[in-house]
Amino acid sequence: MKTADIEPFFATLRAANPLPTTELEFTTVFELLAAVLLSAQATDVGVNKATRKLFPVANTPQAILALGQAGLEDSIKTIGLYRMKAKHLHETCRILVERHGGEVPRDREALEALPGVGRKTANVVLNVAFGAEAMAVDTHIFRVSNRTGLAPGKNPLEVEHKLMKRVPKEYLVDAHHWLILHGRYVCVARTPKCWQCAVIQYCDYQPKTPPP
Numbered sequence: 001m002k003t004a005d006i007e008p009f010f011a012t013l014r015a016a017n018p019l020p021t022t023e024l025e026f027t028t029v030f031e032l033l034a035a036v037l038l039s040a041q042a043t044d045v046g047v048n049k050a051t052r053k054l055f056p057v058a059n060t061p062q063a064i065l066a067l068g069q070a071g072l073e074d075s076i077k078t079i080g081l082y083r084m085k086a087k088h089l090h091e092t093c094r095i096l097v098e099r100h101g102g103e104v105p106r107d108r109e110a111l112e113a114l115p116g117v118g119r120k121t122a123n124v125v126l127n128v129a130f131g132a133e134a135m136a137v138d139t140h141i142f143r144v145s146n147r148t149g150l151a152p153g154k155n156p157l158e159v160e161h162k163l164m165k166r167v168p169k170e171y172l173v174d175a176h177h178w179l180i181l182h183g184r185y186v187c188v189a190r191t192p193k194c195w196q197c198a199v200i201q202y203c204d205y206q207p208k209t210p211p212p
Helices: 003-016 029-038 044-054 061-076 082-100 108-112 119-129 139-148 156-166 169-185
Strands: none
Touching: 003 169, 029 044, 029 061, 029 082, 029 119, 044 061, 061 082, 108 119, 119 156, 119 169, 139 156, 139 169
């Protein structure tokens, strides 16, 4: 994608959705952290289904520790890999209580030190909860960045670094939401819906998918 096309690309996405946000349901920073941790290799719809059962019972680190790992597993068993995720979330809660006063830390190093929290999860929390300029590169962003030519890269970290350099600063805080939603609903994996795409004129993808 030409550098001159990047600003209108994001301006168009912003005009269509001025206040984008995550589709994960949460009311506190800890609920966001827990939901993102649970979302690995799972859909937001599936995670929301589980957290609607979990959060009314336990939505703080202390409450989840009191629930116990077995109780946590029972609450999230509709999610794939639920046993491993329950173990990670339970251990994360113990660390939050013992080292951070039960609060979610605001710095990347402390977040990434939590079990089950990698760079992508840390980026989501930093961006969504604390308003940091961070790019959480999931499969949708990776695909859209490569397919459109916005920020082609061989792995998520390379794409992240390119996006941080290429996305204009005024769009950085919200950019990952626009890209995820675009990839989830329009620039889908198997057959992109080019005929529905508002930013088709800026996209390098060829050949464009014709209307069905």
